[in-house]
Amino acid sequence: MNELFLILLFILIGGLLPLLLTRQFNFMKMLSIIFICGGSIIGLFQASKRLFGETVFSIEIECYNLFSIALQMDAISAFFLFPIYIITILGAVYSFHYMNKPDNSLKTALSYLFFSLLTISMVCVVLANNLFTFAISWEIMSLSSFFLVIYDYQKEIVRKAGYYYFVFTQAGALIIIAAFGILFAHTSSLSFSAIHTIPENTKLLVFILLFFGFGSKAGIFPVHIWLPHAHPAAPSHVSAIMSGVMIKMGIYGIIRFYNLLGSDSIIFGQIVLAFGVISGVYGVVQALGQHNLKRLLAYHSVENIGIILIGLGIGMIGTSLKQPLLAALGFSGALLHVFNHAIFKSLLFMGAGVVIQKSGIETIDQLGGLLKRMKVTGITFLVGSLAISGLPPFNGFVSEFLIYFASFKGINYNEQSFIPACISILSLALIGGLALACFTKVIGIVFLGEPRTVELKSIDEKGSSMMVPMIILSAVCLIIGVFPGLFIGMALTAAKSIVVIPEDVLLTNVTEISQNITFAAFILFGVIAIVFLLRTIAYKNKTITMSSTWGCGFTKPTTRMQYTGVSFAAMILNFFKPVAPAKVDHPVISGHFPKETYYHSEILDIAEINLLQRVVKPILVIFDKLRWIQHGDIHLYIGYILLAIILLLLFI
Amino acid sequence: MSSFILLAITILLAPFYSAIILKVKAFFGGKKGPSFLINYYTLIKLLKKGSVYSESTTFIFKLSPIVTLSVSFVVLLFFPIAGFQPIFSFQGDVIFLLYLFGLARFFTILAGLDTASPFEGMGTAREAFFSMIGELTLFTVLILFFLISNKLSLAAYFGKLESMTLWQTIGPPIVLVILALYNVALTENCRVPVDDPATHLELTMIHEVMILDHSGPDLAFLELGAQLKLIFYSSLIACLVFPFQLGSMLANAITFFLVLVGIYVVIGITESVIARYKMTKTPKFILFSFAMTLFATIVILEF
Numbered sequence: 001m002n003e004l005f006l007i008l009l010f011i012l013i014g015g016l017l018p019l020l021l022t023r024q025f026n027f028m029k030m031l032s033i034i035f036i037c038g039g040s041i042i043g044l045f046q047a048s049k050r051l052f053g054e055t056v057f058s059i060e061i062e063c064y065n066l067f068s069i070a071l072q073m074d075a076i077s078a079f080f081l082f083p084i085y086i087i088t089i090l091g092a093v094y095s096f097h098y099m100n101k102p103d104n105s106l107k108t109a110l111s112y113l114f115f116s117l118l119t120i121s122m123v124c125v126v127l128a129n130n131l132f133t134f135a136i137s138w139e140i141m142s143l144s145s146f147f148l149v150i151y152d153y154q155k156e157i158v159r160k161a162g163y164y165y166f167v168f169t170q171a172g173a174l175i176i177i178a179a180f181g182i183l184f185a186h187t188s189s190l191s192f193s194a195i196h197t198i199p200e201n202t203k204l205l206v207f208i209l210l211f212f213g214f215g216s217k218a219g220i221f222p223v224h225i226w227l228p229h230a231h232p233a234a235p236s237h238v239s240a241i242m243s244g245v246m247i248k249m250g251i252y253g254i255i256r257f258y259n260l261l262g263s264d265s266i267i268f269g270q271i272v273l274a275f276g277v278i279s280g281v282y283g284v285v286q287a288l289g290q291h292n293l294k295r296l297l298a299y300h301s302v303e304n305i306g307i308i309l310i311g312l313g314i315g316m317i318g319t320s321l322k323q324p325l326l327a328a329l330g331f332s333g334a335l336l337h338v339f340n341h342a343i344f345k346s347l348l349f350m351g352a353g354v355v356i357q358k359s360g361i362e363t364i365d366q367l368g369g370l371l372k373r374m375k376v377t378g379i380t381f382l383v384g385s386l387a388i389s390g391l392p393p394f395n396g397f398v399s400e401f402l403i404y405f406a407s408f409k410g411i412n413y414n415e416q417s418f419i420p421a422c423i424s425i426l427s428l429a430l431i432g433g434l435a436l437a438c439f440t441k442v443i444g445i446v447f448l449g450e451p452r453t454v455e456l457k458s459i460d461e462k463g464s465s466m467m468v469p470m471i472i473l474s475a476v477c478l479i480i481g482v483f484p485g486l487f488i489g490m491a492l493t494a495a496k497s498i499v500v501i502p503e504d505v506l507l508t509n510v511t512e513i514s515q516n517i518t519f520a521a522f523i524l525f526g527v528i529a530i531v532f533l534l535r536t537i538a539y540k541n542k543t544i545t546m547s548s549t550w551g552c553g554f555t556k557p558t559t560r561m562q563y564t565g566v567s568f569a570a571m572i573l574n575f576f577k578p579v580a581p582a583k584v585d586h587p588v589i590s591g592h593f594p595k596e597t598y599y600h601s602e603i604l605d606i607a608e609i610n611l612l613q614r615v616v617k618p619i620l621v622i623f624d625k626l627r628w629i630q631h632g633d634i635h636l637y638i639g640y641i642l643l644a645i646i647l648l649l650l651f652i
Numbered sequence: 653m654s655s656f657i658l659l660a661i662t663i664l665l666a667p668f669y670s671a672i673i674l675k676v677k678a679f680f681g682g683k684k685g686p687s688f689l690i691n692y693y694t695l696i697k698l699l700k701k702g703s704v705y706s707e708s709t710t711f712i713f714k715l716s717p718i719v720t721l722s723v724s725f726v727v728l729l730f731f732p733i734a735g736f737q738p739i740f741s742f743q744g745d746v747i748f749l750l751y752l753f754g755l756a757r758f759f760t761i762l763a764g765l766d767t768a769s770p771f772e773g774m775g776t777a778r779e780a781f782f783s784m785i786g787e788l789t790l791f792t793v794l795i796l797f798f799l800i801s802n803k804l805s806l807a808a809y810f811g812k813l814e815s816m817t818l819w820q821t822i823g824p825p826i827v828l829v830i831l832a833l834y835n836v837a838l839t840e841n842c843r844v845p846v847d848d849p850a851t852h853l854e855l856t857m858i859h860e861v862m863i864l865d866h867s868g869p870d871l872a873f874l875e876l877g878a879q880l881k882l883i884f885y886s887s888l889i890a891c892l893v894f895p896f897q898l899g900s901m902l903a904n905a906i907t908f909f910l911v912l913v914g915i916y917v918v919i920g921i922t923e924s925v926i927a928r929y930k931m932t933k934t935p936k937f938i939l940f941s942f943a944m945t946l947f948a949t950i951v952i953l954e955f
Binding site: 390404405412429432445449530546550 | 699702703704705706707712717721722723726740747748755758762768769771773776777780784787788798802864868949
């Protein structure tokens with residue numbers, strides 16, 4: 001147990017030290033990173049001891065007889081600790097060269113403080129063992145990440161993004177606290193152990209409240225709106241942590257409380273699956289229409305949260321139907337996808353960070369031809385893209401394969417599982433195809449082709465501390481994709497604490513799956529090696545000529561003639577027009593001597609528009625009418641308080 | 653052993669089969685048409701040549717033909733040709749194979765965008781869109797096959813004992829599946845009415861325009877990869893049309909290759925009698941196959 005405090009202390013020191021050392025900019029960063037990483041590495045050892053062994057620990061500290069701080073590490077907590085610590089370490093290392101503006105040293109120091117607080121609070125969220133500890137850690141997590149988002153607070157767009165995030169995270173917290181209130185009213189205790197005793201109907205209400213509360217953090221449609229605002233605004237290593245790990249705390253909350261509520265009703269699984277499907281498809285369609293690189297990645301988080309929820313939904317349906325295999329595969333697929341998404345999404349955000357820092361351009365259609373000038377970033381980004389598109393032999397495929405497998409098992413069971421299973425399979429296929437289109441767009445437009453501006457021709461990639469995490473992460477993508485056995489095992493251990501799974505059914509099935517994936521990957525590698533050899537032979541002693549691209553007879557091409565991301569995505573977006581309406585501003589070209597024209601397009605987020613129009617505006621109108629209450633006279637305010645107390649005395 | 657021989661024969665015959673389509677089209681056009689060996693000549697000619705690379709391209713441009721051809725090989729390794737046990741097989745291999753096609757598509761699209769050519773960009777956008785819808789149909793087919801056989805591998809679908817074909821009680825819905833798969837095969841392999849491989853205008857192409865800049869052995873690899881992909885889809889249909897259980901292995905193999913000829917002739921006739929659809933109509937064409945499979949799935953629930 002002392003180990004845990006040591007870890008948290010280390011990370012906290014890493015956050016506090018920079019405040020004292022603002023004069024030595026590089027030394028300050030290095031010291032902070034060493035402490036944060038040191039603490040996290042010990043943390044990783046502790047978590048793996050729990051996940052692979054049986055050491056359970058729990059602790060409870062009474063405070064003033066009013067409430068208690070309770071922490072406990074079970075298999076689910078240990079599993080979620082892995083992405084937290086791993087991405088913290090790599091994000092911290094990445095930040096060394098990314099935070100390269102010594103002129104505002106104090107600001108950087110503060111960002112390290114909030115960075116360490118975010119890590120500590122996330123660790124506490126997954127370890128929390130009563131409602132009080134959970135709520136407090138959750139709140140610290142939200143606030144510290146809010147301060148990280150508004151790092152560049154001088155820019156108006158960043159402040160706006162921060163505001164969005166703040167509103168959503170606090171509204172989410174409000175709903176979560178409301179659910180906790182209902183729980184407390186029924187059990188009159190703050191501990192987790194009594195939650196399952198509440199009546200069945202209340203369970204559903206609590207679950208729905210918690211689902212949307214946690215969903216606002218995780219980025220479930222329609223409460224995902226803050227993601228595309230906050231991620232582009234935040235520094236890239238912060239986006240990596242937030243998108244890779246912090247939004248998974250929402251998923252953790254859903255899993256944890258589903259487990260604590262312990263209900264067998266199938267409606268839970270159906271709700272989760274339905275929102276998973278909507279978030280998944282909606283997220284990827286919106287992503288396809290984005291022009292800003294980090295905004296696009298943010299919508300992909302919505303998509304991946306959708307995939308995770310699909311897995312969870314299938315798992316929950318399996319639990320209610322008493323199908324251990326279905327449940328085990330669904331849950332472990334979802335959990336593994338949590339881990340995988342943490343890996344490839346932080347990789348992609350880090351790559352985007354390098355591109356944006358070096359070029360100063362965030363718009364996809366203004367970039368181009370970066371692969372020749374940024375080899376490491378380009379190749380690691382390619383690996384991340386293959387992984388997020390779920391293509392073999394990378395890690396995204398493994399978790400999607402598990403969810404597919406679970407869904408197919410659901411097809412033949414009974415009609416209650418048939419329709420969810422079909423929906424899950426088809427939406428996964430659709431999401432896969434769209435993600436492929438989206439990431440070929442990103443790689444093709446940003447990294448391939450010719451640079452679209454002159455400045456891009458002299459771009460380079462320096463800053464080894466940014467390259468190392470990206471190389472490590474892409475290696476992990478490949479390792480999980482080829483040897484998934486260990487990682488599926490980890491996810492399964494965590495899944496076992498959600499559902500009871502008979503050992504024998506499982507072991508054969510799951511080891512078989514992981515062996516098959518390894519086997520298939522090796523066949524692919526083998527055949528590619530043979531074909532590569534054939535190609536080498538075919539090109540022996542051949543003349544290779546370099547020339548310009550075939551322009552179909554046109555001899556004076558310019559870089560501006562390249563296909564753009566907007567036109568690449570146009571056909572697909574047109575097909576999905578009802579869910580992704582486009583706002584196009586383009587004066588018609590007319591006359592024999594047309595004037596100069598322009599084209600501006602934007603894909604609108606229907607959730608954002610409807611929420612603004614249908615919810616926020618009416619509320620504002622009502623509150624506008626109540627403004628007379630708020631007049632600034634302190635005497636009357638005291639009067640209000642008195643009135644409230646008298647009224648309460650009457651009622652209670 | 654016989655699986656290996658059959659695989660080798662299939663790979664060797666793939667260029668010949670593609671020539672059948674040309675021959676049928678020539679017949680409808682009242683022409684003599686090229687020799688049945690035309691594709692072999694082309695491949696040999698390309699392999700003998702060197703290559704011209706665009707200065708815009710990166711290693712991805714050279715990687716794309718390798719991945720495309722490898723994927724086509726791997727997919728055939730898992731296919732039970734003429735009802736023989738395939739060389740490799742495992743539970744879930746169909747999902748793996750469909751995703752492998754995705755991998756190949758990923759690299760083909762990237763290679764197209766790598767050249768910085770607006771024409772190739774246009775082709776890639778179409779490819780990404782159309783195959784996305786095609787994938788939906790294929791996964792619906794998998795759901796249907798799973799309902800029938802409770803398995804997730806090609807060997808289980810078309811292996812000797814439990815093979816699914818038209819000539820069983822499940823026949824009627826299988827007719828729809830065959831039609832749907834035929835549509836998808838035309839889409840995925842860029843044939844008329846989705847794409848016209850014989851067209852002359854780059855603006856109207858899909859597959860051909862994406863590989864516009866490839867030359868020499870690279871182009872040969874891409875061509876062979878495409879021919880193998882077509883033979884994979886045709887074999888899929890052939891297996892559904894005809895049960896290869898004639899007793900003798902030789903007879904099985906011979907009928908299989910004859911049925912394949914039939915399917916290629918049908919593709920040739922299709923290409924000869926209908927024109928290419930407008931690009932905007934193509935999604936409807938593919939979605940129609942999705943609708944057919946979905947309907948077949950609903951029907952099969954009652955069997």
